[in-house]
Amino acid sequence: MHCRTEDTSDAALGVNVAESKSLVVALAGQPNVGKSTIFNVLTGLSQHVGNWPGKTVERKSGSYTHLGHDLLLVDLPGIYSLTANSVEERIARDYIIHESPDVIVAVVDAAIPERSLYLLAEMLLLPVPVVLVLNMMDVAEQEGVQIEPRVLEAALGIPVIPMVATRNAGVVEMLDAVIALAQGTFPYDPRRPTILxxxxxxxxxxxxxxxxxxxxxxxxxxxxxxxxxxxxxxxxxxxxxxxxxxxxxxxxxxxxxxxxxxxxxxxxxxxxxxxxxxxxxRPRVGVMGFTSRLDKVLTHPFWGLLALMSILGLVFALTYAIGTPLQGWLEGVLEVFGEQVNGGLRAVGSPSWIADLLSDGLIGGAGMVITFVPILAIFFATLGVLEDTGYMARAAYVTDRFMHMMGLHGKSFMPLLLGFGCNVPSVLGARIIDGERPRLLTILLAPLVPCAAQLAVITVLGAMFFGNAAGVVLWALVTVNLAVLAVMGILLNRWVLRGEQAVFIMELPLYHLPNLRTIGLYVWRNMLAFLQKAGGIILAASLVVWVLSYLPAGGDVTQSYLAMLGQALEPVGRLMGLPWPVLVALLTSFVAKENMIATLAVLYGDLGATLPALLSWPSALALLVVQMLFVPCVATVAAMKQESGSWRWTAIGVGLLLVLSLAAGILVYQVGTSIAGI
Amino acid sequence: MVSLETLNSGEIGFIGSLEGGHRLISRLAALGFTPGASVTVMRNHGSGPLIVSVRGAQIALGRGEAGRIKVHRAAGDSDAL
The missing domain is CATH 1.10.287.1770 (Helix Hairpins)
Structure with a gap:
């Protein structure tokens, strides 16, 4: 229609003057119609990501100039209708009604026009002009659906634009239509749906x-x-x-x-x-589209699981082949950098505590954050590809029957399993799950998946304590760990969901090729959000632990506050047969799980010689069990806070693990000693 | 009328009614599960979720949700696939 001149509500809604001069275009559509691809094609890195006021739902906007017109694009959440059934739906309809954008671009999947036009039917009842975009024309063709945009335009009385956003086809035409509609040069005469x-x-x-x-x-x-x-x-x-x-x-x-x-x-x-x-x-009955043929295998109860396992194997191989070495390399670089800073500072005569604070505390802590980058990048890229191709919904389908028992959504499976690499992405990945409760449950359970660093620690310690039997012990530890996860899931489900059934209604989108730009931006946005939100918490906690291990003796850990804390906890340790230095090592594993070994080495010197002599097998087993179940590392805690948006739930999750790990440790030690007759 | 989850893979039903709370009904209706619509069961293995095709889209449904959808079994095509 017209540029927003008479709109008096701008100030009240916090739209600034610069924005109010440009044409406001809202992108609306059902999930999986490629709406984000269109948004990314137009706005790229210039997009602004925040939250909708008072909600945890992402709000993306960005600007674009077309033929001298400044456009402000607002990406509405993906929704199936304009009811009040979900937060996303309320956000979308409140935005359209209260902020009254100049034009709505309604994106539909050309391959399933019937279902995806439902949202348009709802939107035409609202007083904002609509451009209809038939996206994924290529997928429609691949599935045998033929669609005539001109005929549909004549029937609907609104502009209809065919598009393949992944190939940038139809985007300019869409913008032309938006401007024609805003300037009133298109004969806009929508045929609105009626009721019975x-x-x-x-x-x-x-x-x-x-x-x-x-x-x-x-x-x-x-x-x-x-x-x-x-x-x-x-x-x-x-x-x-x-x-x-x-x-x-x-x-x-x-x-x-x-x-x-x-x-x-x-x-x-x-x-x-x-x-x-x-x-x-439509295609003739009996003609199978590309998606149906692929789904014959990928949603099959046996072949589907096998396919899923193969894909996961590939992801792990990728993580270990690329991510882990990169992480090690970064750690090495940062260590050298820290040492040089330390040496340099001491050389110019600064007090040793300042040098140590900068090199070990600050660079060490910031380094922690940076070393997560390669693994997180691989994880988000994987998640992005699996989501964008449409495979993620299949993975959720084949695993739903197992996850359902824990009150979890099938979509919880992928993030949880990838937690074997690192728990941080596993918690961050919970955002793909529909429904607040299953999402929260996934966040709380994610730390129970043993991460690569934990597995490394039990491998080293297991070999020291149990020699040839280490393999069996490790296998048992991981199995018990996963059993605990399942039991906790069932219990938390009863408690957190209070018997509420997790509703499983999920669309299986048609398969299509992933769009590199969309995935690249997805990785970039998620990494940035993690570094901004969690980075500070990780750095602060690392600094605190460093200070506690440094003071008051000036670097001697055995005389530090941390050691005093360990000694104060000795009564708890005694129940598990663990001396205080081991408790201190557990405490430092809060910064990073692999710190366990380093701290033990500082406190005991040659571990291989001293530790096995010091700890009886029930104590050693108790230590490994506690280490597996212990509170998550600070990065995971920061991620839990970021994703749950609540310190309370984060504290409940961490507290639960603390109690659980100590109780398990005590149980193992007590049962162990009575069996061994010690 | 029978519940949707009693149909085998390959069977087609026409929706008669939906049961359950307003929220669930409204959600299913928006996805195209309205009286008269034809639903093809793509996968039903007797346990675990189903995959059905409705209005050109494939939807995975938990057994509980599928049980709320009552359908008239289309005659004579139970052995179509």
């Missing part, structure tokens, strides 16, 4: 009842339809604003039409059917 003839009288009745009272930005017709659909939020709104006697009347009317939600949705689909009748040719 049976419901027309009741809708008219509702409109008559509420029309005098509907608050300002809401369209009256839309409110009436949402009331008929039984929309929770609109019902509450109208109960608040309507005079009591009118509300009573409305409630009475609605009581007779409780089932209307299905009819309203059915009528929208009937409208879609009429709109696409002439424009879409």
């Amino acid at each position: 003839p049976d419901h027309e009288p009741v809708l008219a009745e509702l409109i008559a009842e509420v029309s005098q009272h509907v608050p300002s930005p809401y369209p009256v017709d839309w409110i009436a339809v949402k009331l008929l659909e039984g929309d929770e939020e609109i019902l509450a709104l109208m109960e608040r604003v309507l005079p009591a006697e009118v509300w009573a009347e409305v409630s009475r009317t609605l009581l007779h039409h409780e089932d209307a939600v299905l009819d309203v949705a059915g009528a929208r689909y009937a409208w879609i059917g009429r709109m696409i009748r002439a424009a879409v040719v």
